[in-house]
Amino acid sequence: MQDSKKVPVWKKGDTDGFFGLFTNNLTNLLVMAGLLSISLGMPAAIVYGRILPAVGLSIFISSMIYTLMAWRLARREQRAGVTALPSGTSVPHMFLIVFLIMGPVYWETGDPMIAWYAGLAWCFIEGIIELFGSAIGPKVKEILPRAAMLGTLAGVSITFIAMTPAMQTFHLPYIGLISLVLILLNFYGKVPMPFRVPVGLIAIVIGTIIGWSVGDMDAAALRESMQTMQASIPLWSADGIIEGFSVAAPFLISAIPLGIYNFFETIDNIESASVAGDEYPVRGALLADGSTTVIASLFGSPFPTAVYIGHGGWKEVGAGVGYTWSTGLAVLAITWLGVIPVLLELIPLAAIVPILIYIGLFIGSQAFQSTPSHHAPAVILAILPWLADWARGLIDTALDEAGTTAGEIGYKTLETAGLEYAGMTAFGSGAILIGMLWSTVLVFIIERQLLKAAAGLILGSALSLIGIIHTEAAGWLAGPEMALSYAVIAVMMLGFHISEQRREKLKED
Numbered sequence: 001m002q003d004s005k006k007v008p009v010w011k012k013g014d015t016d017g018f019f020g021l022f023t024n025n026l027t028n029l030l031v032m033a034g035l036l037s038i039s040l041g042m043p044a045a046i047v048y049g050r051i052l053p054a055v056g057l058s059i060f061i062s063s064m065i066y067t068l069m070a071w072r073l074a075r076r077e078q079r080a081g082v083t084a085l086p087s088g089t090s091v092p093h094m095f096l097i098v099f100l101i102m103g104p105v106y107w108e109t110g111d112p113m114i115a116w117y118a119g120l121a122w123c124f125i126e127g128i129i130e131l132f133g134s135a136i137g138p139k140v141k142e143i144l145p146r147a148a149m150l151g152t153l154a155g156v157s158i159t160f161i162a163m164t165p166a167m168q169t170f171h172l173p174y175i176g177l178i179s180l181v182l183i184l185l186n187f188y189g190k191v192p193m194p195f196r197v198p199v200g201l202i203a204i205v206i207g208t209i210i211g212w213s214v215g216d217m218d219a220a221a222l223r224e225s226m227q228t229m230q231a232s233i234p235l236w237s238a239d240g241i242i243e244g245f246s247v248a249a250p251f252l253i254s255a256i257p258l259g260i261y262n263f264f265e266t267i268d269n270i271e272s273a274s275v276a277g278d279e280y281p282v283r284g285a286l287l288a289d290g291s292t293t294v295i296a297s298l299f300g301s302p303f304p305t306a307v308y309i310g311h312g313g314w315k316e317v318g319a320g321v322g323y324t325w326s327t328g329l330a331v332l333a334i335t336w337l338g339v340i341p342v343l344l345e346l347i348p349l350a351a352i353v354p355i356l357i358y359i360g361l362f363i364g365s366q367a368f369q370s371t372p373s374h375h376a377p378a379v380i381l382a383i384l385p386w387l388a389d390w391a392r393g394l395i396d397t398a399l400d401e402a403g404t405t406a407g408e409i410g411y412k413t414l415e416t417a418g419l420e421y422a423g424m425t426a427f428g429s430g431a432i433l434i435g436m437l438w439s440t441v442l443v444f445i446i447e448r449q450l451l452k453a454a455a456g457l458i459l460g461s462a463l464s465l466i467g468i469i470h471t472e473a474a475g476w477l478a479g480p481e482m483a484l485s486y487a488v489i490a491v492m493m494l495g496f497h498i499s500e501q502r503r504e505k506l507k508e509d
Contacts, residue, residue, distance in 0.1 A: 013320060016319065030347075042115070058301055059087070059305065067325040074320075116244075118244045121241050131286075146375075163360075178210070183203060203355075266286055289304070
């Protein structure tokens, strides 16, 4: 660093980083608003007056923490190339909380306040789980193979981060494909944009112009959103958490595996940053995520925060510490000023979402590029449970819209039609843990460390027994068949280990 006493709060690459990360967060906020107000039908006063301002506060605090963390790392290592960790609302959790917690409570009670309170209680518990997880996080990072950590990141980035945006992009090709090719040209082809304008801004402007020119946008809806726009700040909501516990109790057990999911997601993203050259403390990141998630719930947000996928992508475009604090400020501004409803009606979603395709491409490729080539099968194995989980979500959504469920139709009927729904549910429930577990076991097999592989399978048996993996709801003896199966193959693996040991001993003799 030219001046070891100074870390630049803004540099050239932060401009591209800001538009990329802000666009990422903006997309998630727009989707979140749509899920709450359209899919659930919650009142605007709760969505835009209470939830989104609290979401903005949690993202702002998270962004400031990770900016400070990067600044300290740059000072300590005397280098200017440090890139701050990107953060925001956890995307998979956004859908899970809406459809697994808030939705069922709202549909059963018809009370949007109670549904909101249930979400707050759930978010609070998840934050506490993350805080406890910070005690073991560093050790977990030491034990897990890189293929398992980066492979499961590739799985979530391909499915929950990139796939839906890819479909939205190709659904409106005259907007989405233009935005996509601009991003690919700039980020991968290193082709500079006219006048050095950030590619994210160009994509949004061009997409918005096209969307309004071809009549895809609704002027009346835009005018109405502008007339009803209202500034709001987050309010203390601890009483809502207390009230939410009573109705959320049946759902709170799901906060355990999902809290563990967030815990591992953060560890995986820290490993991704390490691969890119920035060594961040695992415990510090877990404490940051857990504390900001608790703060989010206390002020009215049911959505946990998380380190985002894509640190390496922002490092690639030259971002430093400026892109995170500026994104936090921008998110705080649009959520507190009540701008989100206006942006929903102003900007075509197809102009924004291609940035998420880039993130999916980058993380997916990093999983293979940053692991030993002979561990590639383990990377693929870590991805597969995510495909099952994602596909099941699509099926459940379609069946729900048709007014039925897989249970009502019958698993046998679906199986006869060629849809292995029961296996899809078993393979995809707890995807992050299943992917990491089996990827780790396969790495140990590849390296002929069969005793460690057996230990991993025993862990799988224990997790299955209490429903953390392979079942839709956690609980004692939730998955006895799966637990027994894991125990059997663990014994088999142990037998192969003993056989290998004897063979080696005979060679020595």
